[in-house]
Amino acid sequence: MIYLDNAATSWPKPQNVYTEMVNCIKNYGANPGRSGHRMSITASEKIYECRENISKLFNIPDPLCVSFTCNTTEALNIGIKGSLKPGDHVIITGMEHNSVLRPVKKLEKTIGISISIADADKCGIVSVDNIKKCIKKNTKLIVMTHASNVFGSINPIEEIGRLARKRKIIYMVDAAQTAGVIPIDVQKMNIDILAFPGHKGLLGPQGTGGLYVRENLLLDTIKEGGTGSVSEDPYQPEFVPDRYESGTLNTPGIAGLNEGIKYILETGLNEIMRHERELTLRLLEGLYSIPKVKVYGTNEIEKRVGVVSINIKNRDCIEVCELLDEIYEIACRGGLHCAYLAHKSMKTLEKGTVRLSIGCFNTKNDIDSVLYAINHI
Amino acid sequence: MIYLDNAATSWPKPQNVYTEMVNCIKNYGANPGRSGHRMSITASEKIYECRENISKLFNIPDPLCVSFTCNTTEALNIGIKGSLKPGDHVIITGMEHNSVLRPVKKLEKTIGISISIADADKCGIVSVDNIKKCIKKNTKLIVMTHASNVFGSINPIEEIGRLARKRKIIYMVDAAQTAGVIPIDVQKMNIDILAFPGHKGLLGPQGTGGLYVRENLLLDTIKEGGTGSVSEDPYQPEFVPDRYESGTLNTPGIAGLNEGIKYILETGLNEIMRHERELTLRLLEGLYSIPKVKVYGTNEIEKRVGVVSINIKNRDCIEVCELLDEIYEIACRGGLHCAYLAHKSMKTLEKGTVRLSIGCFNTKNDIDSVLYAINHI
Numbered sequence: 139m140i141y142l143d144n145a146a147t148s149w150p151k152p153q154n155v156y157t158e159m160v161n162c163i164k165n166y167g168a169n170p171g172r173s174g175h176r177m178s179i180t181a182s183e184k185i186y187e188c189r190e191n192i193s194k195l196f197n198i199p200d201p202l203c204v205s206f207t208c209n210t211t212e213a214l215n216i217g218i219k220g221s222l223k224p225g226d227h228v229i230i231t232g233m234e235h236n237s238v239l240r241p242v243k244k245l246e247k248t249i250g251i252s253i254s255i256a257d258a259d260k261c262g263i264v265s266v267d268n269i270k271k272c273i274k275k276n277t278k279l280i281v282m283t284h285a286s287n288v289f290g291s292i293n294p295i296e297e298i299g300r301l302a303r304k305r306k307i308i309y310m311v312d313a314a315q316t317a318g319v320i321p322i323d324v325q326k327m328n329i330d331i332l333a334f335p336g337h338k339g340l341l342g343p344q345g346t347g348g349l350y351v352r353e354n355l356l357l358d359t360i361k362e363g364g365t366g367s368v369s370e371d372p373y374q375p376e377f378v379p380d381r382y383e384s385g386t387l388n389t390p391g392i393a394g395l396n397e398g399i400k401y402i403l404e405t406g407l408n409e410i411m412r413h414e415r416e417l418t419l420r421l422l423e424g425l426y427s428i429p430k431v432k433v434y435g436t437n438e439i440e441k442r443v444g445v446v447s448i449n450i451k452n453r454d455c456i457e458v459c460e461l462l463d464e465i466y467e468i469a470c471r472g473g474l475h476c477a478y479l480a481h482k483s484m485k486t487l488e489k490g491t492v493r494l495s496i497g498c499f500n501t502k503n504d505i506d507s508v509l510y511a512i513n514h515i
Numbered sequence: 516m517i518y519l520d521n522a523a524t525s526w527p528k529p530q531n532v533y534t535e536m537v538n539c540i541k542n543y544g545a546n547p548g549r550s551g552h553r554m555s556i557t558a559s560e561k562i563y564e565c566r567e568n569i570s571k572l573f574n575i576p577d578p579l580c581v582s583f584t585c586n587t588t589e590a591l592n593i594g595i596k597g598s599l600k601p602g603d604h605v606i607i608t609g610m611e612h613n614s615v616l617r618p619v620k621k622l623e624k625t626i627g628i629s630i631s632i633a634d635a636d637k638c639g640i641v642s643v644d645n646i647k648k649c650i651k652k653n654t655k656l657i658v659m660t661h662a663s664n665v666f667g668s669i670n671p672i673e674e675i676g677r678l679a680r681k682r683k684i685i686y687m688v689d690a691a692q693t694a695g696v697i698p699i700d701v702q703k704m705n706i707d708i709l710a711f712p713g714h715k716g717l718l719g720p721q722g723t724g725g726l727y728v729r730e731n732l733l734l735d736t737i738k739e740g741g742t743g744s745v746s747e748d749p750y751q752p753e754f755v756p757d758r759y760e761s762g763t764l765n766t767p768g769i770a771g772l773n774e775g776i777k778y779i780l781e782t783g784l785n786e787i788m789r790h791e792r793e794l795t796l797r798l799l800e801g802l803y804s805i806p807k808v809k810v811y812g813t814n815e816i817e818k819r820v821g822v823v824s825i826n827i828k829n830r831d832c833i834e835v836c837e838l839l840d841e842i843y844e845i846a847c848r849g850g851l852h853c854a855y856l857a858h859k860s861m862k863t864l865e866k867g868t869v870r871l872s873i874g875c876f877n878t879k880n881d882i883d884s885v886l887y888a889i890n891h892i
Binding site: 156210344361387390459487 | 551
């Protein structure tokens with residue numbers, strides 16, 4: 139199988155990911171942060187180690203500011219619902235995933251917030267100016283994707299972060315397509331809240347994700363429950379990470395994620411980025427040369443990640459994906475990719491797109507095979 | 516290690532649990548319900564198989580009524596917040612975990628609901644009459660634990676279910692300590708909403724849990740996002756399970772959970788229950804015979820699960836657990852076990868308890884060893 143569906147879930151994983159998961163279940167598969175026996179303590183230590191490695195990767199000053207969630211969507215819901223109150227205004231962008239759009243639409247309907255959608259340009263990039271135009275007196279939050287999950291376009295996060303800080307607006311970034319793929323520095327980029335997946339660029343298993351909330355920013359919670367701490371308090375604790383982590387954590391998943399991140403730290407994020415850019419360029423150049431193939435998004439390689447959306451003239455995108463799977467054993471995804479807004483912005487809402495998404499274990503041969511297959515189709 | 520902390524997380528797991536998790540990550544570790552390629556389809560099929568096996572175990576008429584969550588706490592939060600509106604009245608019991616207490620206290624404070632707490636008797640059991648006394652005109656929901664996570668006492672779920680159905684009150688059961696341990700039949704017991712963990716009695720890995728919501732009961736959501744379905748709709752879909760499952764599911768965790776449930780279905784729940792009861796009885800009888808040991812909860816074996824709370828006269832419960840771990844290599848838990856209310860009801864709030872919790876892989880030797888150790892301490 140040639141796997142080009144890494145924007146959904148990366149595959150394969152470094153071997154240590156699953157060997158550590160099994161080691162965890164077999165040897166320290168107890169409840170972290172609850173009991174005081176050695177297995178439970180080992181589980182807690184492993185989870186803390188993962189918080190530390192995440193902090194290293196994103197330049198987070200305190201590992202306790204990292205909370206684990208079951209996926210990016212949960213982290214986005216906490217950030218959005220935890221910071222918006224009735225009457226607040228939120229800015230999102232025309233490139234958002236439904237995991238941002240649906241929570242804000244829900245709040246608009248239920249508690250009465252207002253939403254502005256900052257436009258993207260024809261390459262799918264949202265400028266600082268377009269964000270600035272949307273700012274109102276009651277703007278409480280800017281929440282936006284770092285890179286589009288459909289078109290791969292990277293937004294100018296750092297400049298927008300500077301603007302948000304200056305205007306005292308909470309700044310939340312959805313790093314679903316960038317965590318472990320391109321550098322993220324929450325301090326340099328003025329990111330107040332970062333939502334990230336464990337199972338994509340960080341090379342961990344599904345069932346993992348995370349939330350960084352900067353110190354002294356107290357968000358409301360969407361879930362409350364047992365935290366293994368201050369059990370005598372009938373209200374959720376205010377300290378992190380307990381505040382955002384109710385119930386038993388996914389210890390084997392986090393142990394696996396820790397190995398994925400260690401792989402990235404050892405290989406070097408720049409090396410992974412260089413490799414993926416090389417493959418993306420090869421793919422783009424190949425696709426540009428095929429008549430009848432429409433490639434969306436920017437051709438400037440430093441403004442995009444390895445998520446490439448295309449259409450083949452007169453062919454249904456789902457049908458193309460089926461052919462790629464059945465005849466050429468190439469795994470990719472067709473349709474709207476849970477991103478209504480992004481397709482609306484890029485005028486692909488009716489057709490959808492074929493999405494080819496590159497991961498760090500893809501090779502030049504993979505790219506050549508997919509080019510061959512698309513040429514044939 | 517003698518592991519008696521199964522009420523937190525069961526250990527060990529059947530070997531198939533982790534071999535299937537590795538098989539999943541290695542061979543079909545793609546995104547379920549998103550893409551259409553073969554790996555993604557296999558992932559979706561495995562998840563559906565798990566919904567079916569859960570339905571078999573709990574007599575759920577339609578597997579699509581089973582949604583996956585990351586733990587019981589999430590399922591409880593969906594059930595509670597999804598059904599209560601401002602002005603509603605909810606009945607909980609004096610035996611609840613913080614995963615029930617904290618969400619209802621949160622709603623009391625934020626949207627204005629009222630709460631009644633039905634008393635438990637001195638064994639930790641809540642009678643139908645005590646629930647009935649709490650019913651008001653605006654009672655919308657009864658949410659209660661099937662068995663106490665501290666004292667093991669089993670509540671008369673079926674009788675209370677009958678009452679709830681008669682009075683048209685939504686009935687939600689927290690099966691954290693009973694799923695995979697004693698029989699649960701959502702139809703016979705008139706359970707409208709069932710919250711259950713994957714990593715305790717069902718023998719799956721941490722990071723898994725589930726929610727059953729009966730047909731035609733539409734709950735509000737606490738998270739919205741990509742569901743892989745109706746991507747063009749900016750609102751969360753109303754159909755299940757998509758409504759309650761936003762973002763990527765924990766496929767390897769669910770694949771592992773499926774093996775845990777298969778183990779239970781193959782072994783037979785009655786056989787597991789018989790084995791655990793035998794060990795619980797052995798433990799109780801042994802403990803009763805040790806002077807200075809106070810055993811809480813009922814001695815009627817059919818009214819309890821294998822969760823046994825004790826205290827040793829003049830000894831701090833945490834210190835006892837440390838001794839059991841360090842000297843006798845026995846893993847258990849001391850303290851409040853995230854259950855403020857249960858300790859308040861049983862008058863153990865100040866001291867906490869030492870909790871010994873039995874799982875299906877414990878043996879008579881384990882019980883004899885812990886009795887020996889406690890005798891010595």
